[in-house]
Amino acid sequence: xxxxxxSNGETPSGRHAGRVAIVTGAGSGIGRxxxxxxxxxxxxxxxxxxxxxxLAWCRDAERVDVKRIAAAAVDVTHADANEVLVSLADxxxxxxxxxxLNAGVAVSGSIEMLEMNxxxxxxxxxxxxxxxxxxxxxxxxxxxxxxxVAITASTSGQRGDPGxxxxxxxxxxxxxxxxxxxxxxxxxxxxxNVVCPGPTITGMTERLQDAPAAFEALRRRTARQKWATADxxxxxxxxxxxxxxxxxxxxxxxxxxGISANTGQFLPPERST
Ligand SMILES: NC(=O)c1ccc[n+]([C@@H]2O[C@H](COP(=O)([O-])OP(=O)(O)OC[C@H]3O[C@@H](n4cnc5c(N)ncnc54)[C@H](O)[C@@H]3O)[C@@H](O)[C@H]2O)c1
Numbered sequence: 001x002x003x004x005x006x007s008n009g010e011t012p013s014g015r016h017a018g019r020v021a022i023v024t025g026a027g028s029g030i031g032r033x034x035x036x037x038x039x040x041x042x043x044x045x046x047x048x049x050x051x052x053x054x055l056a057w058c059r060d061a062e063r064v065d066v067k068r069i070a071a072a073a074v075d076v077t078h079a080d081a082n083e084v085l086v087s088l089a090d091x092x093x094x095x096x097x098x099x100x101l102n103a104g105v106a107v108s109g110s111i112e113m114l115e116m117n118x119x120x121x122x123x124x125x126x127x128x129x130x131x132x133x134x135x136x137x138x139x140x141x142x143x144x145x146x147x148x149v150a151i152t153a154s155t156s157g158q159r160g161d162p163g164x165x166x167x168x169x170x171x172x173x174x175x176x177x178x179x180x181x182x183x184x185x186x187x188x189x190x191x192x193n194v195v196c197p198g199p200t201i202t203g204m205t206e207r208l209q210d211a212p213a214a215f216e217a218l219r220r221r222t223a224r225q226k227w228a229t230a231d232x233x234x235x236x237x238x239x240x241x242x243x244x245x246x247x248x249x250x251x252x253x254x255x256x257x258g259i260s261a262n263t264g265q266f267l268p269p270e271r272s273t
Contacts, residue, residue: 012068015242016043020093022085023047024076024133025103027054029202030152033234034100036064041238044068044093046085049103050075068093076103076129082136089140096140098241101133102152106204108163119166126170127177134181134192146189148241151178153252155198155260171196175252182250191249193240198256200228223258225271 012018016038023038025031027049035047035058047058047069055071057063070092074081089096105125107118134149141147156164157171175194182192199218201209205227208214219227236255239245254260262268 012042012065014040014042015238015244016041019043019097019242020089020095021045021098021100021241022089022096022133022137023100023102024085024129025049025152026058026071027051029204030197030200030230030233030237031100031102032057033230034102034237035069037231037234037238038241039064039068044070044089046070046072046089046092048072048074048076048081048085076101076133077124079132079136082129082132085133086136086140095144096137096147097144098148098150099133099137100150100152100237100241101130102237103129104152104154104204107166109166110163111165114166122166122170123173126167127173130174130177138185138190141190142188147191148245149178149181149190149192150237150240151192151194153178153194153196155196155254155256157196158252158260178252179250186249191240191245193245193248193250194252195233195236195240196252196254196256196260197228197233198222198254198259200230200233202230218259220267220270221259221262221264222256223261223268225268226257228255228257 021038021043023031023035023045026035026047035045038045047055049055052073058069058071070088072085072088103125105122107122130151151174153175154171156168157175161168178192178194233255236253
């Protein structure tokens with residue numbers, strides 16, 4: 001479908017022209033920013049999230065070329081949901097080049113007190129759904145002769161955070177899931193990479209944005225001395241799922257404003273502006 005006209009009647013151009021991607025967790029935050037970026041750069045996107053309401057932006061012709069976005073309300077922890085997304089990519093746009101497996105849930109609570117069903121849900125969304133998403137995409141990638149997977153982990157998957165053992169364990173797991181999958185699939189030109197955001201303004205961090213002390217503590221630990229926007233993080237995904245990233249696989253890329261560069265012993269200098 002590379003020459004499918006957009007809603008303005010023009011042939012899409014840009015880095016993602018003619019390419020098709022699935023983006024999960026596309027109703028909000030980083031996922032939505034990635035979906036918008038891919039469409040803006042000429043691609044077509046199947047945008048998946050839990051409800052139609054969260055995906056209402058996909059029908060906003062003022063905001064997005066609605067002909068190049070198909071919304072799907074699914075829970076990606078189910079295997080059949082992932083297969084539905086791949087079928088939708090094929091039926092709507094003629095194939096699949098990339099999957100951005102970004103849906104995630106944050107859980108916090110002590111190792112003693114956190115309800116184990118919350119841990120199980122975090123494992124299901126943050127790890128199991130990623131395995132299912134890769135598995136479902138493989139036949140479609142093979143038809144294209146290759147494909148790109150980009151997964152949202154977190155700097156929290158690289159070290160510990162107080163009260164966040166469950167979330168951090170899932171994000172650590174998905175990092176090694178991706179590395180191993182990259183090794184399994186590389187010879188088929190299927191690339192698998194991970195992006196680790198740090199503090200980013202999204203729906204997930206709304207609670208922190210309303211808690212000035214916590215918001216400020218995270219900001220001060222970044223090298224940039226500021227939270228990232230979802231668009232800034234999305235730009236990294238835009239590169240990773242593009243043909244420009246042909247040599248990049250099995251990589252874990254921090255898009256975290258430098259928070260993971262800090263040992264945590266000292267606070268970096270403040271901004272002057
Ligand atoms: N915001 C941050 O500071 C930050 C930092 C590091 C990593 N992350 C990761 O970034 C990813 C995106 O989160 P965000 O910050 O944009 O948060 P967000 O809450 O704005 O977006 C996450 C989206 O995922 C969707 N989702 C959750 N479970 C789902 C499921 N089972 N099926 C389909 N959709 C589902 C939610 O409905 C939501 O719209 C997550 O994996 C998160 O862990 C975020």
